[in-house]
Amino acid sequence: MSKTIYVLNGPNLNLLGKRQPDIYGRETMADVEALCVAEAKKHGFAIRYHQSNREYELIDWIHEARENAAGIVINAGAFTHTSIAILDALNAYDGPVIEVHISNVHKREEFRHHSFISARADGVIVGCGTQGYAFGIARIAALHGQ
Numbered sequence: 001m002s003k004t005i006y007v008l009n010g011p012n013l014n015l016l017g018k019r020q021p022d023i024y025g026r027e028t029m030a031d032v033e034a035l036c037v038a039e040a041k042k043h044g045f046a047i048r049y050h051q052s053n054r055e056y057e058l059i060d061w062i063h064e065a066r067e068n069a070a071g072i073v074i075n076a077g078a079f080t081h082t083s084i085a086i087l088d089a090l091n092a093y094d095g096p097v098i099e100v101h102i103s104n105v106h107k108r109e110e111f112r113h114h115s116f117i118s119a120r121a122d123g124v125i126v127g128c129g130t131q132g133y134a135f136g137i138a139r140i141a142a143l144h145g146q
């Protein structure tokens with residue numbers, strides 16, 4: 001069994017900490033990566049951590065995960081609400097998928113209420129801030145009995 005959990009982040013999340021901090025908080029992507037590494041380590045897993053503003057890169061990493069990943073934690077940003085292509089890629093992956101959103105998308109604009117990814121996700125964590133990533137990792141570890 002692979003001991004690597006993929007953590008994938010979509011568009012604009014590179015600006016975390018600077019972008020709308022009232023909604024997304026002050027932590028940066030580097031802070032979130034460190035949090036993910038620490039959480040995974042507790043459960044005996046490693047992390048492969050990526051962010052991209054390009055849909056195809058996220059899709060390529062999901063394809064790579066087919067061979068290499070114990071699970072995927074994904075915050076696809078706004079692609080969540082638009083991308084059938086990311087849904088299709090996730091449907092081609094057999095392991096656990098946990099969808100994360102830093103903000104509570106259900107408290108926000110109507111267009112954020114629908115997620116294509118939720119049709120595939122085994123779990124969905126919204127509105128828990130960046131802690132949601134740690135919950136997602138812990139859940140994947142638990143699904144593997146770790």
Ligand code: DQA
Binds near residue numbers: 076103104105
């Ligand atoms: C987000 C919510 C999305 O609606 C938004 O487009 C993002 C971030 C979140 O983490 O709360 O970019 O996924």
